[in-house]
Amino acid sequence: MISQWVKKSQSLENGIALINQLEDTKFDQFLRRIVAKCKLQDNEIFTEEEKVKLEKIFKMNEEKLLLTIKTIIYLFKKMLKFLFMPANLKLDLNNIGLNCEKADVFVKVWSTETRIALDELGTEKINDSVDSLTFPWKLNAELSSDFHKKCKVPKTYFTFAREEEELELELSHPDVYSVFLQFELIQNELDNLM
Structure with a gap:
């Protein structure tokens, strides 16, 4: 188990x-x-x-x-x-x-x-303020630390921003891939509805 x-x-x-x-x-x-x-x-x-x-x-x-x-x-x-x-x-x-x-x-x-x-x-x-929603992102790579010598850890930072609020997500490569697969599944479901 x-x-x-x-x-x-x-x-x-x-x-x-x-x-x-x-x-x-x-x-x-x-x-x-x-x-x-x-x-x-x-x-x-x-x-x-x-x-x-x-x-x-x-x-x-x-x-x-x-x-x-x-x-x-x-x-x-x-x-x-x-x-x-x-x-x-x-x-x-x-x-x-x-x-x-x-x-x-x-x-x-x-x-x-x-x-x-x-x-x-x-x-x-999202429907309340579609125009005000922004989706900036950036990619950083942690090259080394005390815990991981000579190690490269890429991380993506997604920001969902509206006029009054902002949400930032930190995702690793496997996380981004998993989210991509979820979005792809959602897109396929939407395509099937059309």
Whole structure:
């Protein structure tokens, strides 16, 4: 179980084992409901009546159901904090123990939620002042330091600037490449919509 974005624990392993036991045909809807409630920051994902029904549907007791729900929430919140290529995310999910069917559903729901979040970001800020948004960038190379003798570390600095605010990002070569692949994926999705 090796992943940089998830910490290994016995509770996580137990939760993943329970997720893998869930019926594939009902898992998609179950996952989408949990994600939708998390977005609303609703403390109660399921009512008591719904929990009782889910216990019967998935043939598990209340304790196991709660661990399953908590594991899904944990994984999904972690996934939303990182940029992934869908294939890499699926591989990571398989590496932490999810079976292929469950990993596919997670990736599908994650892709949809990420697309919605990016669409919302795009319409809120950029459409208000398209003309005032600038995108300067610069490239610096750290040639050496006390820690890295005779080492060249290229870094790119992107600045997203508007009239009142400015955001600067420092990216390494692999980071820039990953962002490029994400933009390429977004462009392909946009091209498919046209």
